[in-house]
Amino acid sequence: MKTLFRILACVFVLPCMVQAQSKPNVVYILADDLGLGDLSCYGQQKFQTPNIDRLAREGMKFSGHYSGNTVCSPSRAVLMTGQQPGAVAVRGNISESGDGLLDPTQTVLPEVFKASGYATGAYGKWGLGHTHESGPANPLWHGFDEFAGWKSQTIAHTYYPTSIVENGKEIKLDPGTYVHDRIMHRAMEFIQHHAKSKTPFFCYIPTAVPHAAMQAPKELHAKWRKVFPEFDDVIGKYTVHGGDGVETCEDVVNPIAGFAAMIENLDNQVGEILDLLNELQVDDNTLMIFTSDNGAHKEGGHDPDFWNSTANLRGFKRDMHEGGIRTPMLARWPGVIPAGQTTDHLSAFWDVLPTMCEILGQPRPDQSDGISFLPTLLGKPNQQRAHEYLYWEFCKGGDQIIFSQALRKGKWKAYREVAKNSQPALAPMEIYNLEIDPYETNDLARSMPELVTEMATLMKEAHSPLPTWTRK
Numbered sequence: 001m002k003t004l005f006r007i008l009a010c011v012f013v014l015p016c017m018v019q020a021q022s023k024p025n026v027v028y029i030l031a032d033d034l035g036l037g038d039l040s041c042y043g044q045q046k047f048q049t050p051n052i053d054r055l056a057r058e059g060m061k062f063s064g065h066y067s068g069n070t071v072c073s074p075s076r077a078v079l080m081t082g083q084q085p086g087a088v089a090v091r092g093n094i095s096e097s098g099d100g101l102l103d104p105t106q107t108v109l110p111e112v113f114k115a116s117g118y119a120t121g122a123y124g125k126w127g128l129g130h131t132h133e134s135g136p137a138n139p140l141w142h143g144f145d146e147f148a149g150w151k152s153q154t155i156a157h158t159y160y161p162t163s164i165v166e167n168g169k170e171i172k173l174d175p176g177t178y179v180h181d182r183i184m185h186r187a188m189e190f191i192q193h194h195a196k197s198k199t200p201f202f203c204y205i206p207t208a209v210p211h212a213a214m215q216a217p218k219e220l221h222a223k224w225r226k227v228f229p230e231f232d233d234v235i236g237k238y239t240v241h242g243g244d245g246v247e248t249c250e251d252v253v254n255p256i257a258g259f260a261a262m263i264e265n266l267d268n269q270v271g272e273i274l275d276l277l278n279e280l281q282v283d284d285n286t287l288m289i290f291t292s293d294n295g296a297h298k299e300g301g302h303d304p305d306f307w308n309s310t311a312n313l314r315g316f317k318r319d320m321h322e323g324g325i326r327t328p329m330l331a332r333w334p335g336v337i338p339a340g341q342t343t344d345h346l347s348a349f350w351d352v353l354p355t356m357c358e359i360l361g362q363p364r365p366d367q368s369d370g371i372s373f374l375p376t377l378l379g380k381p382n383q384q385r386a387h388e389y390l391y392w393e394f395c396k397g398g399d400q401i402i403f404s405q406a407l408r409k410g411k412w413k414a415y416r417e418v419a420k421n422s423q424p425a426l427a428p429m430e431i432y433n434l435e436i437d438p439y440e441t442n443d444l445a446r447s448m449p450e451l452v453t454e455m456a457t458l459m460k461e462a463h464s465p466l467p468t469w470t471r472k
Contacts, residue, residue, distance in 0.1 A: 023116065023200035024333065024359065025286040027191070027273065028352075030079070030204070031266070032072065032125060032156075032211035033317055034328065035296030035309030038263065042328050043311050047260050051271030052330065055290055059332030060341045060377060066408070067294045068349035070317055070324040070394050072153060073101060075293040075349060076127045076206065080108040080142070082353030082368030085392045086462040090128070092395035092403075093153070101128040103467060104136040107365040109353050110143030113202040116360040119194045121146040123187035124206040125156040127293075131165040140168055148186040150179070150208065157212035157240050157300075158249045178217055180209060184269045188276055195280035206293075209266045213238040213249040213300045214258030217265055224257035224264075231256040236301020255301025287333040287359070289352075295324040314440040320392055320406035320415055321440055331377055338379040345376045346408065348390050391462035400466060402426070405459050411435035414455035429456060 037043050041053040041061060068078025069085050069092075077083075077090035080102060085091060090101045102108060110120040122144045129137025130152050139147045148166045150156035159180050163170050166186070173179065187205050194201040214236045216224075225232060236255030240247040252258045270290070277283040296302075296309035297317040304316060315321025329347075331337055351370035357363065358372040375383040389409040396403045404417035405426070413432040418425070429452045431445040445452050 023118070024336075025191075025195070025201050025203075025277075025282055026113070026356065026359075027203045027277075027286060027288045028205065029270065029288070029290045030076075030124075030206040031290070031292040032206070032208045033294060033297040034210060034292035035304055035307075035311070035316075035323065036313060036326050036328055037308045037311030038210070038296065039328055041330070044307070046307060047263065049263060049267045051267045051274065052290055054271075054274065055288060055330035055332040056340075056342075058334065058339050059288075059330060059337045060343060062329040062331070062343055062345065062347065064344045064346040065291065065327055065329035066325050066346075066348040066390060066392075067292065067327045069392060070294045070320055070404075072125075072127045072211075072293055074394075077101060079293075079349045079352055080110075080128070081106055082109070082350050082365065082370045084348075084350050084369040084390075084462065085394075086459075087367075087369060087464045089467045091393055091400050091466070094400060102136060102142060104141065106367050108142050109356065110139075110202060110204070112143075112353065112357055112360065112362050112365070114143045114145075116362055117200065119190075119199045119201045120144045120204075121187065121190040121201070122149070122204040122206065123147070123183050123190070124149045125153060125208045125211075126150070126206065127153045127156075132168060132170045134168070138168060144204075146186075146190060149183050149206075154240060155247050156208045157238060158247055159208070159213065159215040160250070161247055178215075180207065180265075181217065183207070188273060191273065191276060192280065195277075195282045207266065210259055210262045210302070211297060211299075214252045214255035214262065214302055215250070216258050216261030220261035220265055221254075221258055224260040225254050227260070228254065228256045234301060238300040249300075252301060256303060256306060259302055259307065284334045287331065287336075289329065289331045291329040292327040295326065312439055318394070320394060320404045320417070322413070322434070322438070325392060325406065333377070337377050341379065343376050343381070345373060345381065345384060346387060346390060347371075347373045347376075348387075389458055389462075391459065393459075393463060402463075405463075407455055407459055407462070408434075409455070409458065412451065412455070413440065414452075414459070415440070431455065 040048045041056040068075035074090045236252035238249040296304040310323035313323035315323035354370040354372040407414040415430045432440045
C-alpha cells in the first residue's frame with residue numbers, strides 16, 4: 001500500500017494553493033501537557049515566553065485549536081494518521097510493551113513528506129512504541145530518516161534517563177545528562193545539515209516538556225527558586241511507570257520553580273531555532289508550528305491552578321472538558337502567513353495531515369478525516385471549509401473501554417463520561433454553549449432534549465469499532 005501511494009503521488013499531484021517557494025521546510029514543535037494558558041501570548045502572567053510569542057507576533061495564533069485526545073499516545077496517533085479520535089486505532093495510553101501502535105498499512109505524516117522528496121527527522125518523545133525495537137514500534141518504520149529521543153513514552157517521564165535512542169540504537173548516557181538539551185541539539189543539527197545541503201526538511205520535535213517530573217537545567221532552576229522561594233518546602237515526586245525497571249526520577253525541590261525553568265529553557269531553544277533558520281537563510285521558506293498534545297497535567301508537583309495553565313478553562317489532562325483538549329497553536333511562515341493574526345477557526349490534530357498534503361501537492365491518504373486549514377493560514381477565511389463537528393473519545397485499559405466522550409458542533413459542546421461504579425454505562429449528556437459559557441459552567445441538557453438527542457446521534461456516528469490489525 002505504501003509503495004502504491006508513493007507511485008500515485010508522483011503521477012497525480014494536486015495543485016498547491018501556496019504562492020511561495022516550492023517545498024517549504026516544516027518545523028513542528030509538539031509540547032507535552034502544555035496548557036492553553038502556559039504561554040504569555042495566551043495570557044500567562046507569571047513568566048514570559050518571548051520567543052514562542054514571536055511566532056504569534058510574526059504569524060498566526062489559533063484560539064479554537066484542539067488536540068487529538070486528552071492524553072499522549074492517542075493524540076499523537078491522530079496527528080500521524082489524520083484520523084479523528086473515534087476512528088484511530090489508539091484511543092488511550094495502552095501498554096507499549098514493544099508493540100507498534102500505528103497501523104503499518106497506513107500512510108502517515110512523515111511518509112507524505114518522504115513522497116515529496118523531503119528529509120525527515122523526529123526528536124523527542126515518540127509515544128507510539130519502543131524506539132529501539134525493530135518493526136512498526138519504531139518511528140524509522142514510518143517514514144522518519146532520523147530519530148533521537150527517549151526509548152519509550154514511560155521513560156520520557158524523566159529528563160535524566162540512563163540512555164537515549166538514536167536511529168534505533170540505544171546509547172548509554174553519562175549520569176547527570178539532561179537529555180532534553182541533547183535531543184534539541186540533535187534537532188538543530190538536522191536543520192543545519194539539510195538547510196546547507198538545500199534539501200527540504202520536515203523536523204518534528206515532540207518534546208516531553210513540561211510533562212511529569214519538573215526537572216530543569218540546574219542554573220535555570222536555581223534562578224526561579226529565587227523568584228518563588230516560598231515553595232522551597234514543596235517536593236515534587238514522580239515515579240517512572242513501566243519501562244524496563246531501571247529508570248528513576250529524583251525528587252524536585254520547588255517544582256514551581258522547576259516548571260518555570262523548563263518553559264524558559266524551551267522558549268530559549270525556540271529562539272535558537274528561529275535564529276538558526278535566519279542564519280541559514282531559509283527562514284522565509286520555513287513553516288514553523290508550535291502546539292501541545294493535550295491540556296495541562298497535575299503530576300510531579302506541577303500546580304496548574306497556581307499558573308492558571310488552563311486559561312480558566314474547565315478541566316485538565318485526562319478529561320474531555322475544554323481544559324483537557326483545547327491547546328495553543330501558533331504558525332509562522334514569513335511572507336505567506338499574514339503576521340499578527342488571530343483566528344477562531346475550529347481545527348484539530350487530524351487536520352494537520354491534509355494541510356501538509358495540500359502544501360506539498362500530495363494526495364491525502366484515504367484514512368484521513370481532517371480538513372486542510374491552509375486557507376486560514378493564507379489569510380483566506382472565505383475559502384476555508386469547516387467541520388460539521390469535532391469528536392473525541394478517551395478510553396482506558398488494554399481493551400480501550402470508553403471513559404469519556406466530547407463533541408463540538410459550532411458553539412455547542414457535548415460531554416459525557418462513564419457513570420461512577422457502573423462502567424461501561426455512560427452518565428447523562430452535558431450540553432454547553434461555548435459562545436456565552438466558554439468555561440462550561442451552565443449545563444443546558446435538561447432544557448435542550450432535542451440537542452441532546454442530536455449530539456448522541458453524532459457521537460454514535462463518529463465512533464467506530466477498534467481496528468483488528470495486529471500490533472506486532
